[in-house]
Amino acid sequence: MTALAAISVFSLNAVAASAGPQAEVLHWWTSGGEAKSVAVLQQQFAGRGGAWTDMPVAGGGGDAAMTALRARVLAGNAPTAVQLKGPAIQEWYEEGVLADISSVAEAQHWADVLPASIAGHMKCDGHWCAAPVNVHRVDWIWANADILKQNGIEMPTTWDEFNAAADKLKAAGITPLAHGGQSWQDATVFETVVLGLGGAEFYKKALVDLDHDALTSDTMKAVFDQMRKLRGDVDANFSGRDWNLATAMVMNGEAAFQIMGDWAKGEFLAAGKEPGKDFLCRSTPGNGYLYNVDSFAMFNVEGDDKKAGQDLLAELIVGPSFQETFNLNKGSIPVRSDVSLDKFDSCAKTSAADMASSSADGSLLPSYAHGMALRGAQAGAITDVVTAHFNSDMSSDEAVQMLADAVANSM
Ligand code: BGC
Numbered sequence: 001m002t003a004l005a006a007i008s009v010f011s012l013n014a015v016a017a018s019a020g021p022q023a024e025v026l027h028w029w030t031s032g033g034e035a036k037s038v039a040v041l042q043q044q045f046a047g048r049g050g051a052w053t054d055m056p057v058a059g060g061g062g063d064a065a066m067t068a069l070r071a072r073v074l075a076g077n078a079p080t081a082v083q084l085k086g087p088a089i090q091e092w093y094e095e096g097v098l099a100d101i102s103s104v105a106e107a108q109h110w111a112d113v114l115p116a117s118i119a120g121h122m123k124c125d126g127h128w129c130a131a132p133v134n135v136h137r138v139d140w141i142w143a144n145a146d147i148l149k150q151n152g153i154e155m156p157t158t159w160d161e162f163n164a165a166a167d168k169l170k171a172a173g174i175t176p177l178a179h180g181g182q183s184w185q186d187a188t189v190f191e192t193v194v195l196g197l198g199g200a201e202f203y204k205k206a207l208v209d210l211d212h213d214a215l216t217s218d219t220m221k222a223v224f225d226q227m228r229k230l231r232g233d234v235d236a237n238f239s240g241r242d243w244n245l246a247t248a249m250v251m252n253g254e255a256a257f258q259i260m261g262d263w264a265k266g267e268f269l270a271a272g273k274e275p276g277k278d279f280l281c282r283s284t285p286g287n288g289y290l291y292n293v294d295s296f297a298m299f300n301v302e303g304d305d306k307k308a309g310q311d312l313l314a315e316l317i318v319g320p321s322f323q324e325t326f327n328l329n330k331g332s333i334p335v336r337s338d339v340s341l342d343k344f345d346s347c348a349k350t351s352a353a354d355m356a357s358s359s360a361d362g363s364l365l366p367s368y369a370h371g372m373a374l375r376g377a378q379a380g381a382i383t384d385v386v387t388a389h390f391n392s393d394m395s396s397d398e399a400v401q402m403l404a405d406a407v408a409n410s411m
Contacts, residue, residue: 033266061184196286
């Protein structure tokens with residue numbers, strides 16, 4: 001081949017490559033288990049000729065990612081696809097910046113394979129504006145199996161049992177609770193206590209309907225009492241610690257328990273740990289199920305290559321093959337009702353069974369701490385109080401008053 005011919009073949013290839021689907025994807029999946037999971041999407045996207053530009057923004061729970069997103073949109077340069085959840089999808093839709101992905105959703109029959117409650121979060125004014133990835137359960141306790149065995153402790157089924165186990169562990173010189181003092185982690189623990197001590201109806205009144213009586217009730221005071229107890233169960237270095245480092249403490253035998261959503265299971269699995277053998281899972285004490293559905297919204301962008309990238313991403317994300325492989329890594333369960341759970345572990349099977357039963361009895365509830373229940377301003381107001389209480393000697397009486405005031409001011 002002459003040099004000239006080689007150059008023109010090269011440039012033809014370059015043109016072909018740049019005309020393929022393109023996506024710049026903003027997400028916060030940077031821990032071991034998370035990175036392994038998002039790699040599944042990158043591989044499938046590349047396998048269909050897509051060019052992926054990664055925009056990871058580290059920070060569990062996604063607060064930093066959301067700040068980065070706002071800056072990009074304000075600068076008039078939105079990413080193609082963004083990890084976005086719950087009411088935040090509607091908030092961005094109202095700003096007029098989300099793309100309509102109904103053509104893909106309809107061609108792929110999403111309405112037939114997604115539970116109606118989840119499909120509702122993915123729609124904006126009747127059309128599809130986000131693609132759901134998974135169902136994470138938030139209300140889980142993870143435990144180091146050896147530590148529990150050596151100390152004659154069973155997985156707690158009530159908060160009293162949890163407290164008794166924690167006292168026993170402390171007396172044996174073991175940190176009962178691995179926790180990272182970041183506000184979203186405080187909120188994660190808090191909402192499981194609200195559900196556990198108050199029950200599903202109370203959770204809904206307090207953290208979904210923001211009912212003043214529920215927020216200032218004796219039950220809510222008992223929740224803050226329990227948070228105070230838990231504050232005494234964490235080690236001295238908890239402040240600012242990332243959630244996956246807290247999970248590692250349980251893995252390495254530096255602490256007995258962690259209260260965290262099942263993305264923590266993704267960390268155990270990525271480290272080669274086995275459920276039932278190395279670590280144990282059980283829902284936090286109480287009845288109900290706090291769901292947290294990850295999803296991707298597509299932003300309005302120019303260019304057929306980017307639009308093709310959005311369509312391809314949406315198709316892959318809800319596709320059965322991605323749903324299985326991704327969720328096996330991520331610790332969550334597939335959002336599609338027609339994906340077999342045969343390859344999933346016992347924690348995932350429990351999650352799916354509990355989701356079905358809680359959906360039937362009305363205790364399937366959106367996680368406030370993970371952006372499924374409330375708009376950003378309200379959720380933020382609650383979390384500020386939860387964190388302020390956890391990191392001070394504020395009384396439960398003061399906390400409920402502050403909670404009610406903060407919620408009222410956020411409306
Ligand atoms: C997300 C998970 C993620 C976790 C920790 C949650 O809000 O839904 O996908 O693994 O935060 O970053």
